[in-house]
Amino acid sequence: MTEAQRTAETRTAGKVLIDGSMLIIEALARAGADVFVGYPITPANLLYSYGARRFPISLAAPDEISTLQWMSGYSAAGRIPVTATSFPGYALMVESINMAYMMELPMVIVLAQRLGPATGTATMGAQGDLLLMQGTLSGGYPLPTLCISGMEDCWTISAEAVRMAVRLRTPVVLLTSKDGVMTLRSFDASSLPPIEPVAHDLYAGEAPYRSYEPKDDLVPWYLPVGNGRHQVRLTASTHDRGGILQNATPEALGNTRRLPEKIERNIGEFAFYELDEQEDAKTLIVSYGITAPAAREAKDLVRERGGAVSLLVMKTLLPVPPAYWTIIERYRRIVIAEENLQGSLRAVLFGQAPREDVAQVNAIGRFVTPEEIAGEVLGRG
Amino acid sequence: MDKRYLDTEGLPFCKGCSHHLIARAADKALAKLGIDPLDVVIVTDIGCHGIIDKRFSTHTVHGLHGRSIALAMGISASLNDPRKKVLVFIGDGGTTIGINHLIGAAHRNIDMTVVVHNNMLYGMTGGQRSDLTPGAFRTRSPIEGFTEKPLDVLRIARDSGAAWACRIAAHGDISDAIVEAMRAPGFALLEVLEICPSYGVKENRELKVTEMEEKLGLPLEKHVNEHPATADVAPRAGVRSLLEGLAPIPVRHGHSLEGPLTIMISGSAGEGVQSAADIFVTAAISCGLEATKKSAYPVTVGVGFSTAVVTVSPARIEFTGVRKIDWALASSADGMQYLSKHIEGMGGGTVMADASNAPPATAAAVKSADFRGAVPPKEVNLLMLFTLLEMSGIFPPEAFADAIAGTKLGARIDPQRLIEAAKVIGSTIG
Numbered sequence: 001m002t003e004a005q006r007t008a009e010t011r012t013a014g015k016v017l018i019d020g021s022m023l024i025i026e027a028l029a030r031a032g033a034d035v036f037v038g039y040p041i042t043p044a045n046l047l048y049s050y051g052a053r054r055f056p057i058s059l060a061a062p063d064e065i066s067t068l069q070w071m072s073g074y075s076a077a078g079r080i081p082v083t084a085t086s087f088p089g090y091a092l093m094v095e096s097i098n099m100a101y102m103m104e105l106p107m108v109i110v111l112a113q114r115l116g117p118a119t120g121t122a123t124m125g126a127q128g129d130l131l132l133m134q135g136t137l138s139g140g141y142p143l144p145t146l147c148i149s150g151m152e153d154c155w156t157i158s159a160e161a162v163r164m165a166v167r168l169r170t171p172v173v174l175l176t177s178k179d180g181v182m183t184l185r186s187f188d189a190s191s192l193p194p195i196e197p198v199a200h201d202l203y204a205g206e207a208p209y210r211s212y213e214p215k216d217d218l219v220p221w222y223l224p225v226g227n228g229r230h231q232v233r234l235t236a237s238t239h240d241r242g243g244i245l246q247n248a249t250p251e252a253l254g255n256t257r258r259l260p261e262k263i264e265r266n267i268g269e270f271a272f273y274e275l276d277e278q279e280d281a282k283t284l285i286v287s288y289g290i291t292a293p294a295a296r297e298a299k300d301l302v303r304e305r306g307g308a309v310s311l312l313v314m315k316t317l318l319p320v321p322p323a324y325w326t327i328i329e330r331y332r333r334i335v336i337a338e339e340n341l342q343g344s345l346r347a348v349l350f351g352q353a354p355r356e357d358v359a360q361v362n363a364i365g366r367f368v369t370p371e372e373i374a375g376e377v378l379g380r381g
Numbered sequence: 382m383d384k385r386y387l388d389t390e391g392l393p394f395c396k397g398c399s400h401h402l403i404a405r406a407a408d409k410a411l412a413k414l415g416i417d418p419l420d421v422v423i424v425t426d427i428g429c430h431g432i433i434d435k436r437f438s439t440h441t442v443h444g445l446h447g448r449s450i451a452l453a454m455g456i457s458a459s460l461n462d463p464r465k466k467v468l469v470f471i472g473d474g475g476t477t478i479g480i481n482h483l484i485g486a487a488h489r490n491i492d493m494t495v496v497v498h499n500n501m502l503y504g505m506t507g508g509q510r511s512d513l514t515p516g517a518f519r520t521r522s523p524i525e526g527f528t529e530k531p532l533d534v535l536r537i538a539r540d541s542g543a544a545w546a547c548r549i550a551a552h553g554d555i556s557d558a559i560v561e562a563m564r565a566p567g568f569a570l571l572e573v574l575e576i577c578p579s580y581g582v583k584e585n586r587e588l589k590v591t592e593m594e595e596k597l598g599l600p601l602e603k604h605v606n607e608h609p610a611t612a613d614v615a616p617r618a619g620v621r622s623l624l625e626g627l628a629p630i631p632v633r634h635g636h637s638l639e640g641p642l643t644i645m646i647s648g649s650a651g652e653g654v655q656s657a658a659d660i661f662v663t664a665a666i667s668c669g670l671e672a673t674k675k676s677a678y679p680v681t682v683g684v685g686f687s688t689a690v691v692t693v694s695p696a697r698i699e700f701t702g703v704r705k706i707d708w709a710l711a712s713s714a715d716g717m718q719y720l721s722k723h724i725e726g727m728g729g730g731t732v733m734a735d736a737s738n739a740p741p742a743t744a745a746a747v748k749s750a751d752f753r754g755a756v757p758p759k760e761v762n763l764l765m766l767f768t769l770l771e772m773s774g775i776f777p778p779e780a781f782a783d784a785i786a787g788t789k790l791g792a793r794i795d796p797q798r799l800i801e802a803a804k805v806i807g808s809t810i811g
Binding site: 015016017018022025026029030034035037042050053054055056057059062063065066069070071072073074075076077078079081095096099103122123179182183184185186189190225226227228229230231232233234235236237243244245293294296297366367369370 | 443444448451453454456465481616618623624670677680698700701704
């Protein structure tokens with residue numbers, strides 16, 4: 001931590017009036033991200049303006065594809081880039097995110113969700129993009145997706161997103177929504193834990209470097225292009241461990257198989273969630289993101305009314321950490337609350353098939369309310 | 382020739398393809414520059430030219446179709462070191478797809494050399510035309526939607542701000558052109574005219590590479606910009622924590638709230654609704670309250686309504702949705718228009734409105750006064766919030782006054798005058 005950071009933390013002891021965007025950008029920067037590539041899109045504009053101020057390198061990109069490509073270039077050359085967008089921009093980034101995933105380039109994409117489809121309503125929050133995260137990568141591979149469910153998460157989960165990106169050499173999506181990044185709140189900034197910057201696992205060997213030779217944890221060592229010690233080869237096409245394009249050799253297909261395995265094997269290290277279990281509860285409320293506050297209040301409402309209920313707020317959304325299944329199996333009934341019509345988290349967890357033991361509480365154009373969730377729990381609980 | 386850079390054994394191109402010539406020329410150019418292979422990053426793209434990277438001993442990055450210039454932009458800007466050279470190989474198809482990236486990098490004069498392998502068609506996919514294919518060049522694809530005149534990437538690069546741009550034919554030794562491009566101070570584009578041997582030769586049997594300038598109307602010319610404008614991409618020193626300027630708000634006052642209270646205040650853009658609400662929230666925090674504030678306004682921020690939703694509470698505010706509106710304040714016709722649907726739905730609480738705009742039928746108590754006649758338009762929202770404090774007593778108006786004094790408004794607004802005005806109005810309508 002620098003002297004300036006220590007001073008800043010001292011000065012901010014006590015309540016401040018702050019929005020989530022400021023906490024997110026500050027946390028990303030403290031965690032080691034050093035490049036912000038942005039372009040204006042609502043509701044991510046505060047992230048853009050703070051990013052421009054806070055990062056040592058901040059660039060205005062002309063479009064969304066350029067954004068992801070520039071970020072990939074920065075990431076290939078040793079930096080840790082960040083952008084902030086919303087669905088319309090993310091949609092245009094998809095091919096380039098596939099490239100960054102294939103090249104194993106660390107970066108963080110903050111996605112502030114808004115009401116869709118298409119341009120929808122830019123100034124209205126939503127949770128409509130989770131299935132897009134699940135389907136971003138051709139082949140259905142898991143794109144690490146973390147989700148912010150409150151002001152404290154703006155700090156801790158953002159920092160974890162950087163750590164995850166660097167540690168696993170992968171793009172990471174940090175999911176939030178309009179309310180999560182734009183609402184001003186009283187907040188005790190003095191309670192924020194310190195954030196240690198992360199660094200690449202740099203290859204220090206003498207033997208020629210192979211960009212995709214995995215360590216025991218399936219994550220390859222990192223070296224930036226342009227370094228004077230070893231040649232670095234990166235490619236978006238199917239490739240061998242040396243980064244040489246191959247059509248479908250066993251080694252190349254093995255490398256492709258490693259990409260999801262790398263994430264899944266290490267997801268336990270990044271399984272972030274909030275669990276409030278009540279003895280004898282047979283119903284579990286599951287929520288995330290901007291519906292999490294309503295779910296927390298719903299849990300309290302149910303208990304105040306004499307009901308028993310537990311709450312699981314998922315902050316790691318993709319890949320689904322195995323720990324969630326262990327928790328879910330303990331309950332007879334699951335109530336999933338989210339701000340979309342179709343039930344995206346429900347689909348991620350349980351697919352499309354109707355199930356007696358899974359209920360949904362959904363809304364668009366407004367928050368899901370605590371009363372609606374509590375009503376669903378108590379109505380049939 | 383020094384072969385440190387390119388393994389020329391079994392180059393992956395078709396017999397007769399000029400990509401051989403370009404690859405060998407790049408090898409020779411790097412040798413002429415005497416540069417360490419690890420000081421070079423070759424960025425390639427989709428297309429036949431792109432499969433050359435595995436033959437180079439430099440760093441190599443093989444990206445998406447049409448995006449290599451943008452990818453190289455990030456690499457070059459990150460390295461930001463004139464000793465490091467970024468060399469981009471792209472085809473005419475890729476150039477077509479990513480023409481905006483070419484414009485963007487040239488416009489910023491990002492340090493890189495782009496070699497456009499213009500073999501007049503998409504060779505890897507069957508010989509389709511690109512935007513760089515002249516009308517006089519025949520291809521197998523009967524696709525429409527082209528003019529006789531191809532995109533002139535040379536002039537696009539030049540006009541966008543490139544340091545150097547040149548078109549040559551793939552004939553003889555072109556290594557000096559690559560050397561010159563790589564020595565240019567910033568963005569350099571070298572377009573090399575070729576004829577694809579697999580999809581171009583049969584359809585254009587009479588055409589020779591050396592005749593392409595004349596027969597296809599592609600002038601072999603060079604543009605050197607002696608004074609290119611270059612974007613600064615160097616890291617900034619001394620960036621500061623965003624939290625550094627964020628002073629904690631000391632608790633100096635008390636409050637009388639026992640539960641959460643939600644206020645919607647709506648007025649006209651430019652009359653200080655948002656700043657009034659921000660200051661009000663700051664004041665609430667100075668009274669030991671928790672607070673949230675959201676905004677709503679049209680995308681054209683300078684016209685129409687401007688609305689703030691404020692919730693203050695003695696306890697932590699978890700859910701930030703509006704359960705019920707306790708106070709609805711409309712300071713103008715725009716504000717009343719926005720709030721009307723909310724006011725209609727109020728089952729209780731208080732509506733405070735400027736007398737010029739009557740609220741719709743509501744179960745809330747309606748309090749109207751001539752707020753706009755009492756103070757200038759930019760102070761009317763502050764006055765309404767002072768009046769709310771006067772009537773509700775949720776926290777002392779002095780807390781609001783102190784908060785105003787702590788902002789830029791403090792220099793030109795006398796809060797005491799607003800407190801007095803609020804007392805007068807409050808005693809009238811309260």
